Amino acid sequence: MREAVDDFADHLSRVRNRSTHTVRAYVTDLVSLLDHAVRMGCTDLPELDLGVLRSWLAKQRTTGTARSTMARRAAAARTFSAWAHRAGLLPADVAAPLASPRAHRELPTVLRADQAAALMDAPTRAGRTTDAGDTAGRATDTSATPGDTGDTAGRAADGGGTAHGDTAATAVPDGDAAPDAVLLRDRLLLELLYGTGVRISEACGLDVADVDQARRVVRVLGKGGRERAVPYGVPAQRALDAWLADGRPALAVPGSGRALLLGARGGRLNPTTARRIVAGWAGTAGVPRVTPHGLRHSAATHLLEGGADLRAVQELLGHSSLASTQIYTHVSVERLRAAYRQAHPRA
Template sequence: MGAQGPAANGTRAMHDALPAPLRDAVDEFAGHLASVRNRSAHTVRAYVADLVSLLDHARRMGCTEVAELSLDTVRSWLARQRTTGAARTSLARRAAAARTFSAWAHRTGLLPTDVAATLASPRPRRTLPTVLRPEQAALLVEKPAHRPATPVSVGLASPTDPPSSEDRPGTGASGDTDAAVRLRDRMLLELLYGTGVRVSEACGIDTADVDQGRRVVRVRGKGGRERTVPYGLPAQRALDDWLRHGRPVLAVPDSRDALLLGARGGRLHPTTARRIVSGYAEAAGLPRTSPHALRHSAATHLLEGGADLRAVQELLGHSSLASTQIYTHVSVERLRAAYRQAHPRA
C-alpha cells in the first residue's frame, strides 16, 4: 500500500488478506486519490480504510474481483457497520467512500456499472459548533500579554506528540525565550481568530506569505488550494512584535522561512498549537476551546457583523457554500437565546 496505506495494523492485515485483484484495486485507488484528486494524506487514509473494510466484507461474501461487487453487497456492509454501533457521521463517510470508489472503478473498467451511484447516505445529525462570544475571544487572544510563560504556552512536545523539529535545542537566554514564546503565542491566537484559518494552515505559513503592506496572508488549504486572507490591525501589531522581538530569539538555521516557530526553533507543530490555545483558554476561565473553535467564532462574528455569506466562504476556504451555512444557524441560535432572555413575551 506504500505511503498511502492506512496506519492501523488491523486495516493493513485486512488489506494483505484480500485477493490480489482487490488488493491491487485498493492500491490504485489510493494513488488516484493522492495524485489525481489531490486529497490530503488524512483523507486518503480514511477512504482507503473504509474501502478495505468494504472489500473484506465482499470477500467474505465470495467476491474475488472488483467486477463482482454489487449494490446489495455495499448495502449489507453498511448495515453491518450500523449494527456494530457506527455513528451516523461515520456511516455517511463510508457511504461516500463507497460511491467514490464505485465511480472510479466504473471509469477505469473494473466495474461494468457504477453500482453505488444510487446508494443513499444516512443524514448525519449536525451539531452546532462551539462559538465564543466576542468579548471571550478578545480575552483569549490578549491573554499572553498578561500571563507569564508556562510549560503549556512554551510548547514543549510531550512524549505522545508526533515527531517535530521543535525537539532541537534553540538559542537565547531563558528570559528572552519566555518573552519570545509569549509573543509567538499572541501571534498564533491573533492569526487563528483574526483570519479564521485552520491550525494546519497557520502552522504552514512562511514569512514570505505575509504581505504587511496590504495586510493579507497567503495560506494553503485542503487539496493544496491557495487563498489570500486579510487580517486586522491587532494581528498586524502582534506580527510586528513577533517578527522584531520574538522570532529572532527562537530562530535557528533549521527554522528556514517558517513564520511560527516552536520554543526550540522548528516550525510550530499543529498539536503544539492546539495545546497553546486550550492552555490559554483554561487560564482565562473560558470553556474548552480549540483552534477550530476560534475558526467557528471568527466566521460567526463576521456574519453577525453583516458579512456576506459568499465572502465568508472565500475567507474560510470552503469548497461548498453548504459548509459555510452552518454559521448562519449559530447566529440564529444566539438571536433566539437573546430573545428568550430579554423579551417579556418570550
C-alpha cells in the first residue's frame, strides 16, 4: 500500500500538475483511508470496496469533521480509486458511486470600497507621520511595519538562508532606509493584492521580470501551473515605481535573487509574513480584519459591482470554472439586499 501511495502522489504532481498543497492534502486523506481500511481487516489494496469508503466517511462525520473537509476527502478517494483502477491496482473503480456532502459555501467577507481605499492609504499615511519627525517611533512603533517579523520561511524557500540564520542577508540594512523601505514594500503588497486580485502565494512568487510596466500587466503563475496576465492600475504603478526606486534597493542583498517582494532581511517575502502584514495594516487603518484572500474577494466584488463581465473576472482571478466566480454575484446581491433593508421604507 505504501508504494501505491507514493505512486499516487507522483501521479498528482507530475501528471495532473497539482499544487504541493493539493498533493499533501490528498496523500494525507489517502493515508487516513488506508489506515481505516486496515483496521476493518482490508489487508490488500484489491480488497478495498465501497463499504469501507462509506464507513471511513461516516467515521469522519461522527468526529465533527467539517462538511468542506469531508467533501475534499471524498474527492481524494474518488481520484485515487479512478487512478488505481486504471493502473490495475483495483479490479474496479469502487469509489465512482461514492457520494459526498455538499460543502456549505459561506459568502466571503469583503471590504467596502471606502474601507479598501483606507487600507491602501495606511502605509502612505504612516510614512508621512515618520517624515514629520517621529524617528523614534520608526524604531519602536510596530504599527509602522505591522506584522513584518522577518522572512525566515521565504529565505529558506528562496535559497537565501536557513531557518536559524540568514547567510545571504546578515542584517537588516542600517540607517533610516530600512523602515521606509518596508513601508514602500507594504504599500506595494496591498496595492497588488487588491488591485489585481491575485492570491497571496502568487504575489509572493512574483519576480521583477514578471512585471510589464509599459503595459501595466503582471504575469502570474497560478494553480496547476497555469499562467495568466493580470492588469493593474495607476496606484499600483506608483507604488511599484517607489518600491523599485527606493525600497527594494535598500532591502536587497546578494541572495535576494529575482524576487519582487522582499522581507526585512532581504529574502523573498513569504505568505505567512504577508498575511500578518495585511492584518496589521487593517488594524492600523481601522477597517474590519481582512486577509489577503479577503482582498481578492473585495477586488472581485467591486469589479462586478462596477459592471465588469463575469467571464472577465474569471480570467483575472484565474478560476478554472465559472462556478467559482459566480459566488461573487451573490455577494453583490446580498449587498443590494442589505442596502434595501436599511433604506427602503417598506423593507
